[in-house]
Each structure stands twice: as C-alpha cells, then as structure tokens.
Amino acid sequence: xxxxxxxxxxxxxxxxxxxxxxxxxxxxxxxxxxxxxxxxxxxxxxxxxxxxxxxxxxxxxxxxxxxxxxxxxxxxxxxxxxxxxxxxxxxxxxxxxxxxxxxxxxxxxxxxxxxxxxxxxxxxxxxxxxxxxxxxxxxxxxxxx
Amino acid sequence: xxxxxxxxxxxxxxxxxxxxxxxxxxxxxxxxxxxxxxxxxxxxxxxxxxxxxxxxxxxxxxxxxxxxxxxxxxxxxxxxxxxxxxxxxxxxxxxxxxxxxxxxxxxxxxxxxxxxxxxxxxxxxxxxxxxxxxxxxxxxxxxxx
DNA sequence: GTTATTGCAAAATATTTGCATTATA
DNA sequence: TATAATGCAAATATTTTGCAATAAC
Numbered sequence: 411x412x413x414x415x416x417x418x419x420x421x422x423x424x425x426x427x428x429x430x431x432x433x434x435x436x437x438x439x440x441x442x443x444x445x446x447x448x449x450x451x452x453x454x455x456x457x458x459x460x461x462x463x464x465x466x467x468x469x470x471x472x473x474x475x476x477x478x479x480x481x482x483x484x485x486x487x488x489x490x491x492x493x494x495x496x497x498x499x500x501x502x503x504x505x506x507x508x509x510x511x512x513x514x515x516x517x518x519x520x521x522x523x524x525x526x527x528x529x530x531x532x533x534x535x536x537x538x539x540x541x542x543x544x545x546x547x548x549x550x551x552x553x554x555x
Numbered sequence: 556x557x558x559x560x561x562x563x564x565x566x567x568x569x570x571x572x573x574x575x576x577x578x579x580x581x582x583x584x585x586x587x588x589x590x591x592x593x594x595x596x597x598x599x600x601x602x603x604x605x606x607x608x609x610x611x612x613x614x615x616x617x618x619x620x621x622x623x624x625x626x627x628x629x630x631x632x633x634x635x636x637x638x639x640x641x642x643x644x645x646x647x648x649x650x651x652x653x654x655x656x657x658x659x660x661x662x663x664x665x666x667x668x669x670x671x672x673x674x675x676x677x678x679x680x681x682x683x684x685x686x687x688x689x690x691x692x693x694x695x696x697x698x699x700x
Numbered sequence: 701g702t703t704a705t706t707g708c709a710a711a712a713t714a715t716t717t718g719c720a721t722t723a724t725a
Numbered sequence: 726t727a728t729a730a731t732g733c734a735a736a737t738a739t740t741t742t743g744c745a746a747t748a749a750c
Contacts (some may be wrong), residue, residue, distance in 0.1 A: 411716065428724070430730065440731040449714080454749075485633040490714065503676050512676075531648050531657075534687040541680035548677055573749070577703065594739080609707040614740065634715075635739065706747070715738075722731070 435459050436471050444494040446511040503527040505544035581616050586629035591637040591656040632667040
C-alpha cells in the first residue's frame with residue numbers, strides 16, 4: 411500500500427474531487443516539484459508516467475484544482491499560466507533571462523498589514539510578483555545585462 | 556495647431572520613437588482613458604479614428620511602448636495583456652464579475668519599504684494586484700456572490 | 701530617396717469545446 | 726450500470742512573423 415498516494419487520495423476526496431489516477435499523479439507532481447510549471451512542463455512530465463495522457467486532461471485537472479482552491483494560477487508573462495500548490499501566502503520572482511519562477515517570502519505582505527483599502531472592493535486574492543534577473547543569471551559570466 | 560498632439564509628439568520623440576499618426580492616436584487613447592484596455596478594446600477604439608488600422612500595428616506599437624517604458628503590461632487573468640500608461644507606482648484590482656481593472660493606491664507598497672530581498676535577485680519591476688468583486692458589483696442587487 | 705512603419709495573410713502558441721470511449725463507484 | 730472522466734480532433738483566442746505597399750524625414 412502506497413501511503414503517499416493514499417494521502418493524496420484523501421486530500422482530493424476532502425475537496426470533493428474524484429481521485430482518478432491522472433489527478434493523483436498530477437497532484438503529486440505539483441506537490442513534489444515546487445517549480446510553478448506551465449501546462450507544457452506538466453504535460454511533458456506526466457507523459458513519462460502516463461504515456462496516453464492528454465493535454466485536455468491536464469487542463470481539466472488544473473481548472474478543477476483551481477476551482478477547489480487546491481492550486482493557484484499565476485499569470486506573469488502574459489502568454490501562459492503557471493501553477494502553484496496553495497500553501498502559505500508568498501510572492502513570486504520571475505527571471506526574464508532564465509524564465510524561472512521562484513518564491514519570495516513575504517516580510518511586508520501586500521494585503522496583510524497596513525494596506526488601506528479605500529475602494530470598498532471585496533478582496534478575495536492577493537497577488538504580488540517581481541520581475542528582474544535572478545542571482546544565478548546575474549552571476550553567469552557570459553551574460554550581457 | 557493641436558497642442559495635445561504636439562505634446563504627444565514630443566513625448567514620443569523624447570523616447571526615441573518616430574511619432575507616426577497611429578502611434579500618436581494610440582498614445583492619446585491610453586493617456587485619456589485609464590481603463591487598462593486589452594488589445595481588442597484598443598483596436599476597436601482605434602478603428603473609429605483610423606478605419607484602416609491593423610491589429611499588427613496595435614501590437615507593434617504596444618510592444619514598442621513597453622520596450623521604451625512608456626506603458627506597462629498587466630497580466631491578470633492569464634489570457635490577455637492589459638495596458639497601462641506608466642506614471643506613479645500603484646497596484647491593481649481585477650473584478651472577477653465585471654472584469655474591470657481599477658487602480659489601487661499604495662499605502663504599504665510592495666517593494667517600496669520594509670521588503671527584505673533575501674534572494675539577491677535584481678528586481679526591475681514590482682507588480683501587485685488583487686482579485687475579488689468590485690464595489691459596484693457588490694451593490695448590484697441581482698447578483699449571487 | 702532611403703529607411704522605417706504599416707497592414708494583410710499566414711503561422712505559432714495557448715486554451716477550450718464536442719463527443720465518443722473508457723474508467724469510477 | 727449509471728455517471729463522471731479521459732482523450733482525440735477541431736475550434737477559438739491571442740500574439741508573432743514574413744513580406745509587399747506605404748509613409749516619414
């Protein structure tokens with residue numbers, strides 16, 4: 411008996427999601443690889459484990475996970491969604507050179523304190539992200555900055 | 556002599572942009588309508604003034620304006636870019652009901668104070684936005700929330 | 701008059717939809 | 726076995742590209 415899979419099954423069931431094989435594998439990939447992958451990356455990785463999986467199932471699953479607040483969607487570069495398993499509140503950093511998305515821990519969290527909301531809008535989600543050049547790309551000697 | 560157009564010409568020239576008729580009209584639309592429009596909205600409005608304008612020119616112009624830091628691109632819903640004339644730093648609110656994007660003035664600006672950057676990344680852009688239901692949609696009596 | 705810009709058509713990329721097959725409970 | 730999920734193919738949406746016609750200086 412696989413404990414990790416059973417744990418995932420319980421998480422999905424607790425959210426009212428039928429724990430199909432595909433959904434379990436996608437969930438575990440997101441949980442164990444915190445790289446904010448896009449659909450293409452998820453599809454490529456899933457194909458290794460489930461050769462017959464389709465992009466439609468990836469999209470179906472991610473949209474379902476978003477509805478059920480299991481994952482959140484990041485829209486950072488205007489042309490694709492990136493996916494993140496919801497845990498504690500944090501922001502993101504997008505490197506314009508290597509395109510990697512990394513987590514930024516929040517010291518002064520947007521929306522968490524001292525943020526006046528003079529607009530009377532109902533705020534349901536708070537998103538903060540930065541763009542720039544990550545430290546790895548900064549230290550790469552061959553790069554023009 | 557049109558003073559507003561001459562002013563726009565000077566702004567474009569100061570950024571090293573050849574002030575063509577199309578670019579001037581697009582710039583003035585963005586400047587006078589702070590509604591964070593997408594390409595479709597800009598195209599529809601431009602067509603009224605320049606019936607022969609093409610989507611390609613809209614894209615060319617917006618990409619050029621972004622390169623020259625005249626406008627910034629917002630990626631809020633994962634399926635399109637919205638455009639904003641760069642002025643003072645501010646955040647955005649995206650209403651999931653009416654899809655309007657409004658400005659949020661910054662009290663505790665993300666990236667402006669007390670934000671520790673333990674990552675040593677070079678931060679070039681700071682983006683903060685909220686999602687929820689705007690006050691107009693909240694007060695609309697016929698709506699399920 | 702030379703170079704840069706525009707605009708059409710086609711391509712590329714990302715996501716959704718219709719529907720028949722298959723899996724789940 | 727009834728219902729829900731999967732996966733293929735086609736459709737839709739957004740943005741980019743190649744290139745000939747046109748405009749800017």
